[in-house]
Amino acid sequence: MQYRELKAFPADFLWGASSSAYQVEGAWNEDGKGPSVIDALGYYPPGTSDYTVASDHYHRFAEDVALFAELGLKAYRFSIAWTRIIPDGDGEVNPAGVAFYHRLIDALVAAGITPIATMYHFDLPAALDAKGGWQNRECVDAFAKFAEVIFGEYGDKVKHWLTINEQNMMVLYGEAIGTVKPGQPKSALYQANHHMMLAQAKANLLCHELVPDGLIGPAPNIALCYPETCHPLDVLAADDFNAIRNWLYLDMAVEGRYNSVAWAYLEETGAAPQIAQGDLELLASVRPDFIAFNYYATHTVARPRSDGQDVATGGDQQIAVGEKGIYAGASNPFLPHTEFGWEIDPIGFRNTFRALWDRYHLPLLVTENGLGAFDKLEDGQVHDSYRIDYLRDHIAQIQLAVSDGVDVMGYCPWSAIDLVSTHQGVSKRYGFIYVRRDEFDLLDLARFKKDSFHWYAKVIATSGADL
Numbered sequence: 001m002q003y004r005e006l007k008a009f010p011a012d013f014l015w016g017a018s019s020s021a022y023q024v025e026g027a028w029n030e031d032g033k034g035p036s037v038i039d040a041l042g043y044y045p046p047g048t049s050d051y052t053v054a055s056d057h058y059h060r061f062a063e064d065v066a067l068f069a070e071l072g073l074k075a076y077r078f079s080i081a082w083t084r085i086i087p088d089g090d091g092e093v094n095p096a097g098v099a100f101y102h103r104l105i106d107a108l109v110a111a112g113i114t115p116i117a118t119m120y121h122f123d124l125p126a127a128l129d130a131k132g133g134w135q136n137r138e139c140v141d142a143f144a145k146f147a148e149v150i151f152g153e154y155g156d157k158v159k160h161w162l163t164i165n166e167q168n169m170m171v172l173y174g175e176a177i178g179t180v181k182p183g184q185p186k187s188a189l190y191q192a193n194h195h196m197m198l199a200q201a202k203a204n205l206l207c208h209e210l211v212p213d214g215l216i217g218p219a220p221n222i223a224l225c226y227p228e229t230c231h232p233l234d235v236l237a238a239d240d241f242n243a244i245r246n247w248l249y250l251d252m253a254v255e256g257r258y259n260s261v262a263w264a265y266l267e268e269t270g271a272a273p274q275i276a277q278g279d280l281e282l283l284a285s286v287r288p289d290f291i292a293f294n295y296y297a298t299h300t301v302a303r304p305r306s307d308g309q310d311v312a313t314g315g316d317q318q319i320a321v322g323e324k325g326i327y328a329g330a331s332n333p334f335l336p337h338t339e340f341g342w343e344i345d346p347i348g349f350r351n352t353f354r355a356l357w358d359r360y361h362l363p364l365l366v367t368e369n370g371l372g373a374f375d376k377l378e379d380g381q382v383h384d385s386y387r388i389d390y391l392r393d394h395i396a397q398i399q400l401a402v403s404d405g406v407d408v409m410g411y412c413p414w415s416a417i418d419l420v421s422t423h424q425g426v427s428k429r430y431g432f433i434y435v436r437r438d439e440f441d442l443l444d445l446a447r448f449k450k451d452s453f454h455w456y457a458k459v460i461a462t463s464g465a466d467l
């Protein structure tokens with residue numbers, strides 16, 4: 001639908017930007033921090049760096065927050081490294097790690113920037129992983145303990161909480177991201193998933209108990225799945241993949257029940273988790289205050305191929321490879337691609353908003369969206385017009401979604417500042433702020449404002465009126 005006049009963005013819209021601890025902080029073993037699964041990985045895709053220094057935000061956060069303030073951010077979404085707070089995941093609290101996030105949060109609040117904290121963004125403590133990670137039910141209580149500590153420490157200053165970043169991507173593409181060891185059987189992945197659901201539910205309850213006025217929501221990666229054609233079997237395959245990729249996670253987080261199509265798929269493929277007594281009651285007893293979601297692009301899928309060749313190689317968060325006999329990954333001929341092969345679909349953003357709103361009727365907060373590119377620093381400048389185009393097109397679709405009647409709380413694109421991507425190194429940049437380092441040469445880690453920084457500052461200042 002076209003509108004003659006669009007609705008304005010809400011006055012309290014959270015114009016923000018995002019990051020995650022392990023991708024931006026560095027200082028991987030400083031001040032008592034324990035190793036996470038990412039630190040313990042020991043292998044990185046060829047040509048990509050590790051996360052030991054990242055963007056050195058741990059030491060330069062004050063400079064970075066000053067830049068965020070200059071950008072005009074109303075909100076900053078960051079994650080708290082579990083291993084800084086409780087280095088081995090479920091033992092002693094590390095005061096130096098706790099103090100770091102107090103310093104960061106205080107700096108944000110002093111700058112008038114609303115802190116939005118993700119509790120866990122891919123960096124499970126390695127000590128917990130050694131005990132089976134999320135496949136071990138003990139991880140649920142470890143997370144609840146961590147939740148109690150951080151709600152107690154920061155709950156008077158942080159009112160917006162996100163439980164688990166992209167739980168769905170950790171289940172579907174954990175090997176690519178580095179959160180899951182290669183070769184795990186699907187049953188183990190979905191047992192881990194069930195435990196994460198329980199952990200999320202416990203965190204939800206604790207937030208409402210311990211944080212006055214606290215708001216909490218899940219943060220999956222949600223991308224509507226399109227059928228490759230209008231053949232009824234392609235439509236069915238897209239419906240299946242929507243259930244497996246998207247609704248499994250949100251039906252549980254919001255309505256406390258397993259999505260029936262997803263559950264049928266789990267049973268059919270021998271991956272249904274063991275459910276202990278009381279689990280379903282716990283899951284059904286919580287309701288989040290909002291839904292946060294990361295959106296990069298839609299997916300297109302097709303019915304299983306008659307030759308059985310459903311599965312391509314090289315899948316990741318945005319490249320659906322297919323699953324034999326269930327669906328086949330397809331590409332959308334109407335969409336352009338980024339330099340890294342991810343499709344670009346701003347209209348799909350609006351489609352995704354509408355689907356989420358129609359299904360759940362909860363306020364929606366965008367916690368990631370952005371363009372990874374090989375930026376070039378020349379004479380202290382980065383002319384990233386391609387990123388401006390991407391963001392402009394997506395923000396325009398948010399305004400259309402708002403005009404459609406969707407309740408959108410805010411927009412936190414990825415990323416506030418350059419950081420290390422999940423599996424494609426430092427050279428895949430997303431930030432409004434350039435960090436001068438190469439893949440393996442740290443150079444001086446100096447910060448530079450990209451053209452997109454100046455553009456986004458204007459967007460925020462005009463509350464989206466001047467795109």
Ligand code: BG6
Pocket residue numbers: 020023165166169221294317368372414420421422423424428
């Ligand atoms: C999301 C993650 O999957 O996408 C981020 O939550 C990640 O951590 C972002 O960085 C972009 O993906 P990538 O693989 O390009 O870093």
